[in-house]
Amino acid sequence: MISTLSFRDPDGAVTCFGDRVIRRVAAQRAFDLRELLQLRSVQGMISARRLINSRELALREEEDLEPRARAIFDSFGAGGLLLEHDRVWFPSYPAEWPAEMLYAAGHLTIDLAEAILEEGYGLKDATPHNVLFRGPNPVFIDILSFDRRAPADATWLPYAQFMRMFVLPLLLHREFGAKTGELLAVRTHGVEPEEVYARCSRAQRLLPRFLGSVTIPTWLAKHCSRQPAKQKANGGQVDQEKARFILAAHLRGLRRTLQKVEPRSDLGKSIWSSYSSTSSYSAAELEQKLQCVGRWLKDCNAKTVLDLGCNSGSFSAIAAELGAQVVAVDADPVVVGRLWRQASREKLDILPLVVNIASPTPRTGWRNSECPSFLDRATGRFDTVMMLALIHHLLITERIPLAELFDLAADLTTENLIIEYIDPADPLFQALLRGRDALHATFGTELFETTCQKRFTILQKQPVKGSLRTLYLLQKK
Amino acid sequence: MISPLAYIDPGSGFAVWQAITAAALGSIYYLRRWFVRFRKKRNSNDPNA
Numbered sequence: 281m282i283s284t285l286s287f288r289d290p291d292g293a294v295t296c297f298g299d300r301v302i303r304r305v306a307a308q309r310a311f312d313l314r315e316l317l318q319l320r321s322v323q324g325m326i327s328a329r330r331l332i333n334s335r336e337l338a339l340r341e342e343e344d345l346e347p348r349a350r351a352i353f354d355s356f357g358a359g360g361l362l363l364e365h366d367r368v369w370f371p372s373y374p375a376e377w378p379a380e381m382l383y384a385a386g387h388l389t390i391d392l393a394e395a396i397l398e399e400g401y402g403l404k405d406a407t408p409h410n411v412l413f414r415g416p417n418p419v420f421i422d423i424l425s426f427d428r429r430a431p432a433d434a435t436w437l438p439y440a441q442f443m444r445m446f447v448l449p450l451l452l453h454r455e456f457g458a459k460t461g462e463l464l465a466v467r468t469h470g471v472e473p474e475e476v477y478a479r480c481s482r483a484q485r486l487l488p489r490f491l492g493s494v495t496i497p498t499w500l501a502k503h504c505s506r507q508p509a510k511q512k513a514n515g516g517q518v519d520q521e522k523a524r525f526i527l528a529a530h531l532r533g534l535r536r537t538l539q540k541v542e543p544r545s546d547l548g549k550s551i552w553s554s555y556s557s558t559s560s561y562s563a564a565e566l567e568q569k570l571q572c573v574g575r576w577l578k579d580c581n582a583k584t585v586l587d588l589g590c591n592s593g594s595f596s597a598i599a600a601e602l603g604a605q606v607v608a609v610d611a612d613p614v615v616v617g618r619l620w621r622q623a624s625r626e627k628l629d630i631l632p633l634v635v636n637i638a639s640p641t642p643r644t645g646w647r648n649s650e651c652p653s654f655l656d657r658a659t660g661r662f663d664t665v666m667m668l669a670l671i672h673h674l675l676i677t678e679r680i681p682l683a684e685l686f687d688l689a690a691d692l693t694t695e696n697l698i699i700e701y702i703d704p705a706d707p708l709f710q711a712l713l714r715g716r717d718a719l720h721a722t723f724g725t726e727l728f729e730t731t732c733q734k735r736f737t738i739l740q741k742q743p744v745k746g747s748l749r750t751l752y753l754l755q756k757k
Numbered sequence: 758m759i760s761p762l763a764y765i766d767p768g769s770g771f772a773v774w775q776a777i778t779a780a781a782l783g784s785i786y787y788l789r790r791w792f793v794r795f796r797k798k799r800n801s802n803d804p805n806a
Contacts, residue, residue: 434779434783435775435776435779436775439771439772439775440769440771440772440775443771444771473770473771492774496770496774497770497771497773497774498770499770500770500773500774500777501769501770501773502770503773522783522786522787525782525786526779526782526783526786529782529785530775530778530779530782533778
């Protein structure tokens, strides 16, 4: 299967051929890019897995590419080069990240900009779309963002973009509780300072964390010409040493600005952030569940796990500790953010994403084909899917028919499904029903097992003693 | 080379703010350079240095 992953940059395009990710670089950039990839600082970033690895394809390898691939690349004209990049196993997009991951991506961008400054290179853009995550760790993927900078130019071109796409969404999150994923889902160019200015009180506008990021740029913008201004990016021509000094100071200042909007770990209580202490499980019941799921994951030799409705991520952590690559999703950005912190701290291979499985991330971008949907990316990618303490929410709150739930699970998994059945007499089930009992009058063990067996075989079932819940291990038919 | 011509968004306060801070940093740069030179000169003139 061939899919074009990026095409907006006239200097090159990235195309995916099956599991291979290949970038075509136009002739005018080939020399600089070859030189860039040899720089010690760049090699260091690649070794540290913070910058995507890139391997130039030899001529005979180019000739081995299938004709359709060669036709795409030949459209860039003669010369140039082909680079093959390591494939990031599960791509994700800023709309799916909690604030913590956006913050980490921002820091990576600044780190890279500083690392290449002394080498005479700069970044020409600073968007979170340049970053993907391997587990909890950010990796910069767009090497065409690097370019030689004019030695005497003291301007950091992507400054405004960095502010709009990293700093201001994080400032809105920290000060007003905005969800960065939702902001970046609809604002592809980020948040303008005028928008934040309008939300602030007069006193807030004068606070240090707003003054340089919001207030002054807004005041200055009002005095700028209304006509599109064509201005030299190297309008600030100074001597080279001075230019480096100014740029380095700007980047340090940006780092401090970013640190001021760091998402707070104590910020944000949400509906689900205290679930582990308010759920209907006792400690003993939870321990049973953990033991059972752990045993099944081990027996199935789960290598790629999708945890739907992960909440605190306890089960994702078990899967990761057993050596699986895990994608853990939940609709609540607070819990996803906390799981990211845990995964980073404990070096667990968990990629936590903010996704409401009842309305997952759609296809977006130009012609709805630049960023594939969550389901496009997830279908058939996992050998094990977990749906623990989830189905009653989908059945009752989202009113998804039971058969549809199993159809979704069958699409997502290639082998196993670990799912939790909740009896209608369970207190939380009853709490969700809130008088709509008639809608789910027929729901029970028999209906559950009959429906699941249309797509799955029941391998094992384990009642959670002391509760009205049963765990099922199912195998896809 | 990064293109020398860039369209600045109409009303881009960030661009102007960056230019202002760059001017301030440039002044700091010159001040620091002058101070380093002054200290070198003073040390070379001081017979006890």
